[in-house]
Amino acid sequence: MSAPEPRLALRDVAIDIAGRRIVELGRLELAPGEVVGLAGESGSGKSMTALAILGLTRSIGAQVRGSIRLDGAELVDASEAELRGIRGRRIAMIFQSPVSSLNPVFRVGDVFTRALRLHGLGSKAEAKDRARLALQEVLLAPDLLERYPSQLSGGQAQRVAIAMALALRSEVLVADEPTSALDVTVQQEILDLLRRVRDETGMSVLCISHDLAVLAELCDRVAVMQGGRIVETGPARTVLTDPRDDYTKELVAAVPRLGGGPA
Amino acid sequence: MSELLAVRGLKVRFGAVRAVDGVDLEVEPGPFGLGLVGESGSGKTTIGRALLRLTPIAEGRITLDGSDVTSIRGAALKRYRRSVQIVFQDPDGTLDPRMRIGAVLEEGLRAHSIVPPPEIPARVEQLLDDVGLEAAHARRYPHQLSGGQRQRVAIARALAVEPRVVVLDEPTSALDVTVQARVLSMIGRLRAERSLAYVLISHNLAVVERLCEHTAVLYLGKVVERGPTRELLRRPAHPYSVALRAAVPEIDLTAVRHAVTAPGEPPNAADPPPGCPFHPRCPLAVDRCRTESPPLMPIDGARSVACHRADEVLAGALDDG
Numbered sequence: 001m002s003a004p005e006p007r008l009a010l011r012d013v014a015i016d017i018a019g020r021r022i023v024e025l026g027r028l029e030l031a032p033g034e035v036v037g038l039a040g041e042s043g044s045g046k047s048m049t050a051l052a053i054l055g056l057t058r059s060i061g062a063q064v065r066g067s068i069r070l071d072g073a074e075l076v077d078a079s080e081a082e083l084r085g086i087r088g089r090r091i092a093m094i095f096q097s098p099v100s101s102l103n104p105v106f107r108v109g110d111v112f113t114r115a116l117r118l119h120g121l122g123s124k125a126e127a128k129d130r131a132r133l134a135l136q137e138v139l140l141a142p143d144l145l146e147r148y149p150s151q152l153s154g155g156q157a158q159r160v161a162i163a164m165a166l167a168l169r170s171e172v173l174v175a176d177e178p179t180s181a182l183d184v185t186v187q188q189e190i191l192d193l194l195r196r197v198r199d200e201t202g203m204s205v206l207c208i209s210h211d212l213a214v215l216a217e218l219c220d221r222v223a224v225m226q227g228g229r230i231v232e233t234g235p236a237r238t239v240l241t242d243p244r245d246d247y248t249k250e251l252v253a254a255v256p257r258l259g260g261g262p263a
Numbered sequence: 264m265s266e267l268l269a270v271r272g273l274k275v276r277f278g279a280v281r282a283v284d285g286v287d288l289e290v291e292p293g294p295f296g297l298g299l300v301g302e303s304g305s306g307k308t309t310i311g312r313a314l315l316r317l318t319p320i321a322e323g324r325i326t327l328d329g330s331d332v333t334s335i336r337g338a339a340l341k342r343y344r345r346s347v348q349i350v351f352q353d354p355d356g357t358l359d360p361r362m363r364i365g366a367v368l369e370e371g372l373r374a375h376s377i378v379p380p381p382e383i384p385a386r387v388e389q390l391l392d393d394v395g396l397e398a399a400h401a402r403r404y405p406h407q408l409s410g411g412q413r414q415r416v417a418i419a420r421a422l423a424v425e426p427r428v429v430v431l432d433e434p435t436s437a438l439d440v441t442v443q444a445r446v447l448s449m450i451g452r453l454r455a456e457r458s459l460a461y462v463l464i465s466h467n468l469a470v471v472e473r474l475c476e477h478t479a480v481l482y483l484g485k486v487v488e489r490g491p492t493r494e495l496l497r498r499p500a501h502p503y504s505v506a507l508r509a510a511v512p513e514i515d516l517t518a519v520r521h522a523v524t525a526p527g528e529p530p531n532a533a534d535p536p537p538g539c540p541f542h543p544r545c546p547l548a549v550d551r552c553r554t555e556s557p558p559l560m561p562i563d564g565a566r567s568v569a570c571h572r573a574d575e576v577l578a579g580a581l582d583d584g
Contacts, residue, residue: 041439042410042439153528155528183466184507184511185507185510217513240514241514250441251441257515258468258469258508258513
C-alpha cells in the first residue's frame with residue numbers, strides 16, 4: 001500500500017525563543033482522517049508545536065524553522081494574511097478551557113455567523129442554517145445559539161467549539177488538552193464525539209494531552225515528547241502497551257490504573 | 264465510638280444552593296483513608312472545607328474523638344485546626360511567595376509549640392526529609408521549586424503540626440503524571456510510617472482505590488453510595504457509581520470500552536430535580552425515581568446505597584452487552 005499524501009506534514013521543525021531551542025522535531029505527519037496524539041509533560045514542547053502549526057508562534061516572539069505543510073502548501077513562511085485564511089478555518093482548534101475560549105459578549109449564534117462570514121462562507125441566513133446543522137451534529141439543541149458562553153457548561157462549550165470546526169469544514173482539528181478541564185463522564189462523551197466526527201467527516205485530529213489513557217482511547221498513533229523532542233512514536237496501542245523508550249516506560253507506568261489495588 | 268472524625272447530617276448552603284445536603288461520614292484512626300469522589304458540584308471540596316471549619320455549617324455535627332467541634336471558637340478552634348489539617352490542589356495559592364520554605368514549616372511548629380525552639384531547625388530538616396526534599400530546600404523560596412516540590416512542602420507543612428487527620432483536596436491533580444506518581448507513593452509511605460488518617464478528595468477513582476479503604480460517592484451534595492473501596496469499585500451498586508467507573512479512560516486497550524451510562528451533565532444545584540437527583544441521567548429511572556428521593560440504605564456488610572433500583576444494578580442491569 002502506498003502511503004496517502006499526508007494532510008499535515010512537519011519536517012525538521014525547530015522552534016527558538018530568545019535564542020533558546022524549545023522544540024526540535026524530526027517528522028510528524030497526519031493522514032486524512034487520522035487521529036494523532038502528542039503526549040508529554042509540562043515543558044515538553046507539545047503546546048508550542050501546536051502553536052507553530054497554527055502560525056501563532058510569531059505573536060509570542062518565537063522563531064520557527066523547518067517545514068510545516070498543509071496539503072503540500074508551506075505554512076512556515078506564509079504571510080499573516082495567508083495564515084488568517086487557514087487558522088480557524090482549514091485548521092481549527094479547541095482548547096482546555098472551552099468557555100473562556102469563546103468571546104463572552106457574543107451569543108453562540110453570533111460567534112458562528114461571524115466566523116462563517118469572515119471566511120466567506122455564505123450569507124447571514126446561510127450561515128445560520130449551517131450553524132444550526134452543525135449543532136445538531138454535535139447533539140446540541142438549536143436554542144443554544146441564543147445563549148451566551150457563560151450560560152454553557154464546559155461540555156456544551158467544547159461541543160460548540162467542535163461544531164464550529166464542522167461548520168467551517170476544517171481539514172485539521174488541533175485539540176490542546178480538550179478534555180482536561182471536564183468531568184470524567186463528560187470527557188468520555190467528548191471523546192466519543194471526536195471519534196464520530198473523524199469517522200463521518202474524515203477530519204484529521206492532532207490531540208495534545210498529558211493523559212495517556214485519553215490518548216489511548218482516542219488516537220490511531222501517538223508521539224511522545226520530552227524536552228522538545230519526540231522520543232517515541234508509533235501506533236497508539238504499541239507505544240502505550242509496549243513502550244520502548246525509557247521515558248515512555250516511566251510515563252506509562254505512572255498512570256494510575258483501576259484494579260491495581262492498594263500500593 | 265471508634266471513629267476519629269465523624270460527620271452527621273452535614274448541610275452547607277450557599278444562598279439557595281444546597282452544596283452539601285445531609286452527609287454522614289466517618290474517618291477511622293490511622294492508617295486509614297476515606298475517599299470522596301464525584302464530579303464538579305458534587306460537594307466534595309465543600310465537605311473538605313467544612314471539616315476544617317472553613318465554611319459556615321447550616322446543619323449537622325462534626326465530632327473529633329466524640330467531642331462536638333461544630334461551633335467551637337477561639338482557642339478551641341485553634342487546637343482543632345492543629346488536629347485537622349488540609350492540603351489544597353494548588354500549592355501556589357497557599358504558599359507565601361516571600362517566605363523561605365524553612366520559615367513556612369517553622370511557622371506551624373512555633374504557633375502550636377510542637378517542639379522547643381532550639382529543636383526547630385532539626386525538626387524542619389526531618390520534615391523535609393519525610394516528604395523527600397533536602398535540607399538545602401529550607402533556604403529556598405517557593406518559586407525556586409517545581410510544582411511537585413511545592414506540593415511536597417504543602418504536605419510537610421500540614422504534617423508539621425502532627426495532625427490527627429489530613430484533608431487532601433485533589434493533592435496531585437495539578438501535577439505532571441510522573442510527579443503525581445511520586446507524590447502518591449509518598450502519601451502511601453507517610454500513611455504507614457505516621458499512621459496517618461486522611462480524607463482524600465479526588466475525581467480519579469484509581470488514585471482513591473490505591474490509597475483509601477473507604478469511599479463515598481457524592482452527587483449533587485448527597486452521598487449516593489459508600490463502603491469499602493475495593494467492593495464499591497468491583498461491583499458498584501448505584502448507577503452513578505457504575506457510570507463514573509465506566510467513564511475512566513483505560514490505557515490498556517485490551518480492556519473493552521464501556522458504554523457511557525450517564526449522558527448529559529449534573530443538573531443545576533440551585534434547582535435540583537425532584538425525587539432522586541440522578542434520575543434525569545439514569546438509564547434505569549422509573550416513575551418512583553422522579554418523585555421519591557431514595558434514602559441511603561445499608562446493603563451487604565459495610566456498604567450503603569441510595570437507589571430504588573440498587574438490587575437490579577447489583578444483579579447486572581447495567582452490564583455491557
